[in-house]
Amino acid sequence: MKNKVLYTINKSELDKLIGILQRDGYRVVGPTVRDGAITYEEIESVRQLPIGWTDSHAPGRYRLNRRNDDQLFGFVVGPHSLKKFFFPPKQRLFGIKRDGESGYVFEARQPDPPRYAFLGVRACDLAAVGVQDRVFKQAMAEPYYAKARDDALFIAVNCTEPGGTCFCGSMGTGPRCTEGYDLALTELRTTFTVEVGTNKGRQLVEALEHETTDANTSHLVDLLMDNASEHMGRTLDTENLPEILLKNLSHEHWDEIAKRCMSCSNCTFACPTCFCSNVEDSTDLSGNHAERWRTWGSCFTLEFSYHTGGYSRSSPAARYRQWLTHKLANWHEQFETSGCVGCGRCITWCPVGIDITKEATTIANDVKRSRANQEAKRLEEVGS
Amino acid sequence: MISALDQRPSIVCGEANPMAPAWTRIVACQQESSNTASYTLQFLDPEQKKNYRFQPGQFNMVYLFGVGEAAISISSDPDKCDSLVHTIRHVGSVTFAMNRLGIGQCVGLRGPFGSSWPLDECRGRDILLVAGGIGIAPLRPAIYQLLKNRDDYGRLILLYGIRSPQDMIFKEEVEEWMDRRDFQVLITVDYPSEAWTGPVGVVTKLLRRVRVDSSRTSVFVCGPRVMNRAAAHSFLSHYVPEDEIFISLERNMRCGVGQCGHCQYGPKFVCKDGPVFSYESVRDLFGKDEV
Numbered sequence: 001m002k003n004k005v006l007y008t009i010n011k012s013e014l015d016k017l018i019g020i021l022q023r024d025g026y027r028v029v030g031p032t033v034r035d036g037a038i039t040y041e042e043i044e045s046v047r048q049l050p051i052g053w054t055d056s057h058a059p060g061r062y063r064l065n066r067r068n069d070d071q072l073f074g075f076v077v078g079p080h081s082l083k084k085f086f087f088p089p090k091q092r093l094f095g096i097k098r099d100g101e102s103g104y105v106f107e108a109r110q111p112d113p114p115r116y117a118f119l120g121v122r123a124c125d126l127a128a129v130g131v132q133d134r135v136f137k138q139a140m141a142e143p144y145y146a147k148a149r150d151d152a153l154f155i156a157v158n159c160t161e162p163g164g165t166c167f168c169g170s171m172g173t174g175p176r177c178t179e180g181y182d183l184a185l186t187e188l189r190t191t192f193t194v195e196v197g198t199n200k201g202r203q204l205v206e207a208l209e210h211e212t213t214d215a216n217t218s219h220l221v222d223l224l225m226d227n228a229s230e231h232m233g234r235t236l237d238t239e240n241l242p243e244i245l246l247k248n249l250s251h252e253h254w255d256e257i258a259k260r261c262m263s264c265s266n267c268t269f270a271c272p273t274c275f276c277s278n279v280e281d282s283t284d285l286s287g288n289h290a291e292r293w294r295t296w297g298s299c300f301t302l303e304f305s306y307h308t309g310g311y312s313r314s315s316p317a318a319r320y321r322q323w324l325t326h327k328l329a330n331w332h333e334q335f336e337t338s339g340c341v342g343c344g345r346c347i348t349w350c351p352v353g354i355d356i357t358k359e360a361t362t363i364a365n366d367v368k369r370s371r372a373n374q375e376a377k378r379l380e381e382v383g384s
Numbered sequence: 385m386i387s388a389l390d391q392r393p394s395i396v397c398g399e400a401n402p403m404a405p406a407w408t409r410i411v412a413c414q415q416e417s418s419n420t421a422s423y424t425l426q427f428l429d430p431e432q433k434k435n436y437r438f439q440p441g442q443f444n445m446v447y448l449f450g451v452g453e454a455a456i457s458i459s460s461d462p463d464k465c466d467s468l469v470h471t472i473r474h475v476g477s478v479t480f481a482m483n484r485l486g487i488g489q490c491v492g493l494r495g496p497f498g499s500s501w502p503l504d505e506c507r508g509r510d511i512l513l514v515a516g517g518i519g520i521a522p523l524r525p526a527i528y529q530l531l532k533n534r535d536d537y538g539r540l541i542l543l544y545g546i547r548s549p550q551d552m553i554f555k556e557e558v559e560e561w562m563d564r565r566d567f568q569v570l571i572t573v574d575y576p577s578e579a580w581t582g583p584v585g586v587v588t589k590l591l592r593r594v595r596v597d598s599s600r601t602s603v604f605v606c607g608p609r610v611m612n613r614a615a616a617h618s619f620l621s622h623y624v625p626e627d628e629i630f631i632s633l634e635r636n637m638r639c640g641v642g643q644c645g646h647c648q649y650g651p652k653f654v655c656k657d658g659p660v661f662s663y664e665s666v667r668d669l670f671g672k673d674e675v
Contacts, residue, residue: 103407276646
């Protein structure tokens with residue numbers, strides 16, 4: 001990707017870009033400061049971006065701080081990902097009315113999703129959209145996701161200052177955006193460099209005042225990216241990890257985690273790839289009108305695994321194990337990708353600061369150590 | 385996966401929305417036992433009625449207006465797709481509500497979902513069916529097909545375990561099967577009545593009464609979890625290969641298409657990778673608690 005042509009635009013062009021997108025019928029969504037966090041909301045101008053703000057991340061801890069400059073994208077990720085736009089937390093799947101003796105009539109379907117243009121999307125969140133595509137863009141999928149997704153435009157921003165819980169470098173998803181974007185920006189002091197990902201993106205650049213980036217600046221961007229890769233807040237060694245986790249479902253560390261885990265589901269809701277949902281059917285008081293709603297679900301609740309034979313996962317240890325092994329191991333067999341993009345949200349937003357990288361590493365290291373000991377013992381026996 | 389996804393019958397739903405049901409009418413209702421009944425359903429839409437197909441072992445999501453949906457296996461003959469039978473034990477909110485419906489009333493339906501019993505792959509082999517309680521329902525479509533193509537298979541054996549004699553479902557049919565010379569049917573009960581003269585105890589104890597030629601036997605198992613486990617292990621100890629033991633698993637299927645996550649069993653979505661699995665494909669999880 002390093003050889004891709006870069007363009008440079010002045011920061012002042014960004015408002016113009018937002019204007020063009022609005023004129024083209026897009027609902028522009030970007031990061032903004034709200035309730036003490038940076039969240040994705042509909043925006044109308046650059047002024048609504050978190051200018052001069054940064055975020056600090058640690059297990060169970062998130063704070064906004066002032067920067068000593070006026071960077072527009074000087075932070076990493078807030079509690080929201082793009083998930084809520086394509087896979088809404090609460091969605092009506094159908095409404096139906098009784099009609100005569102035994103007939104039923106479906107009500108008009110929900111309106112089509114808006115055309116979203118996302119500004120300031122990070123590499124991890126772009127990767128997460130790609131992961132959810134594999135779940136929701138199937139032949140038998142509910143059509144809302146595909147429609148919202150196909151119409152969306154992505155103006156990404158490369159991360160130059162990873163946060164304290166970031167580990168996209170380990171998951172191969174960042175910090176540089178490599179696919180899935182229409183445009184990818186890198187923020188410098190007074191300008192952005194721009195990489196073009198699609199024809200739509202190219203048309204946007206052409207509508208802005210731009211020049212080809214000079215070699216020095218281009219080199220600077222590479223250096224910033226390399227530097228970011230080296231300063232991840234966390235790392236996770238994923239080699240053999242699925243195999244190690246799945247062969248050690250009885251490891252004692254699962255119970256140790258369960259002593260801390262409150263089964264609150266925060267990690268699953270903050271996670272940009274978690275896709276589980278519940279379906280709720282109800283009627284109004286007349287009994288003549290029924291609806292079906294889909295709401296975000298979580299494998300951390302007891303009810304999630306209920307079936308007529310009982311609960312499949314009654315202990316918090318089993319539920320945490322289900323979540324972690326699904327994310328880091330079983331996802332590979334299901335969707336040919338990891339379910340984790342390394343955004344670190346589950347670490348930051350866990351009320352007790354459980355760290356997926358640390359827990360997985362504890363088990364992996366212990367297993368590797370005991371395997372090495374066994375091998376040493378075997379060699380000793382062969383030798384004697 | 386037992387049957388390739390692209391060979392499966394297409395899924396019928398309402399309004400081109402995979403989460404919305406198509407509508408069927410109850411045309412017959414047969415009480416099977418004190419808490420179980422069979423409902424014969426026909427699609428209201430003539431096109432759906434004409435085009436609906438399913439394979440033995442597959443299930444539908446049955447919807448009751450405003451109450452909810454439950455995954456129910458199809459218990460009728462796949463050659464008679466214009467009338468479907470669902471045999472339902474009234475145990476949950478949806479199935480209890482079903483108990484209040486009668487002939488002429490409507491229920492919603494999405495399906496068919498999931499994998500099926502590998503009848504084609506098992507041609508030429510002895511087929512041993514193990515059913516526990518209501519577990520006979522998803523096996524019945526397979527039995528119809530096996531009997532219809534009886535010459536294509538070797539020995540055919542059904543081991544059927546029930547709580548007590550009055551809990552037997554499909555009673556008349558089971559008695560007809562018992563009268564056949566080409567179908568060995570053995571029944572055991574946990575709690576015998578005074579009139580019961582047959583075997584008593586768990587279904588795996590019946591294995592002592594049949595000859596299993598492990599080199600040419602395929603086993604289809606459907607029952608409660610404990611029975612599935614015991615049956616699988618008994619057959620393994622009789623040297624039946626892992627890829628010739630097929631088990632229909634029960635989980636909380638909600639969407640039917642592998643998207644809601646509820647029915648996950650390790651890497652499998654029971655709704656689309658199952659419910660019928662070879663033992664080989666779930667060996668690492670089978671019998672493990674809390675997965």
